[in-house]
Amino acid sequence: STMYAGGALGKGPEHYDIVSKGMSDMGYFTATWTPGRFPLTDVLSLAAWVDGKDVATEIGNAMYERVLKKEFPGVKMIELNGCIQAFMWTKKPVKTLEDVKGLKIRSPGGHQTNYIKALGAEPIFMPLGDVYMGMETGTIDGIVTCPPLIISFKLYEVAKHAVVSTFGCVSEGVIMNAESWKKIPDDLKPTVDAVCHNPFKTTGGLTRDVYKKMVTEITDKKVQLYNLPEKEADRWYEKFQDVTRKWVEELEAKGLKAKEVVKMYNEECEKRGVKVAAFPKEWR
Known part of the structure; x- marks a missing residue:
């Protein structure tokens, strides 16, 4: 396999299309950098006390399954996450x-x-x-x-x-080209999902524990x-x-049913002990 680092294939806002159109099999993209294209996915970048990318990915993946998958037709979502608190x-x-x-x-x-x-x-x-x-x-x-x-x-x-x-921060994640995903043998697909569905938990990078060390x-x-x-x-x-x-x-x-989506996001955050500072009090 060949890795193209940074903007080798194109600028940040182009990364989603680079993968979806097949210039790359897999890649990291930032939804926030293309305003209006993934409108509901920006819920993941609301101000919330997320102190680990492992937690952010759990929340993002849950939101993808509940409602956000509608915004990503034609690609294989490997993982979706909001960022850690800024x-x-x-x-x-x-x-x-x-x-x-x-x-x-x-x-x-x-x-x-x-x-x-x-x-x-x-x-x-x-x-x-x-x-x-x-x-x-x-x-x-x-x-x-x-x-x-x-x-x-x-x-x-x-x-x-x-x-x-x-x-809060930005909404981002890893996608795979749909045709590239189809080429992976069916018996190996569950392994790819298991390893990549929460890469931060898999690798131990930018977890809650690592975050605390960084602040120190x-x-x-x-x-x-x-x-x-x-x-x-x-x-x-x-x-x-x-x-x-x-x-x-x-x-x-x-x-768009944005209020309903924000309420879902708050629910997924609360399940993981995360408070959404930007969640309107009267919506509870």
Whole structure:
């Protein structure tokens, strides 16, 4: 087999089509990078306290089986997941909504862009590889992302403060070309499913235990993590819930049963001890 790393076959938003059209047998794709194409799948990127990719994949796979498979005709879904919770990482301390107002914050896209706007900050789009320089020069004041990327890009050197919060992240997964899947012998297909259905659990990568170690590694780099007091956190998450209400209203106007899907997502999260901060209180 041949592996094409990163963007060797095309840019991130093209990865789904690269596989579905047969340029590659299997590949990782990010649904959030093609806005409007997988509208309900963005439920997986709502702000929730998901602290391990193994858990995110359990939730994503469950949602795929319950309702999201309708958005992925013609491909074999190997696994579907939301990402682990993203914090807000900044050059200067942030402790209140008032501190956030006017800051330029790099966004991964999707719901996170609207969360950043809702807090009164300005979402900025730039490649992750440019964030270090952007923060160093003051082009941006911070970034919303998950701890693993802070380590991978050494952003702990320029972002010395973080608000322990959840901005959710992106919806993503692994798909296989339908024809390529058919070529696998039927007696081997269950093995592929068993090994790949939750690759993070299979490999032990980015599990809840690994995540905790990463957070410790970051604090060892002298990054100050700030936990919002309950009343202040409620101010932030009420705004996130408003984003959910608006998003659902827009999708319902297009005939999609978005509210029902958000309720399903909350159920799957609660089964695994995960709280969805962006879930409107009145929908419980």
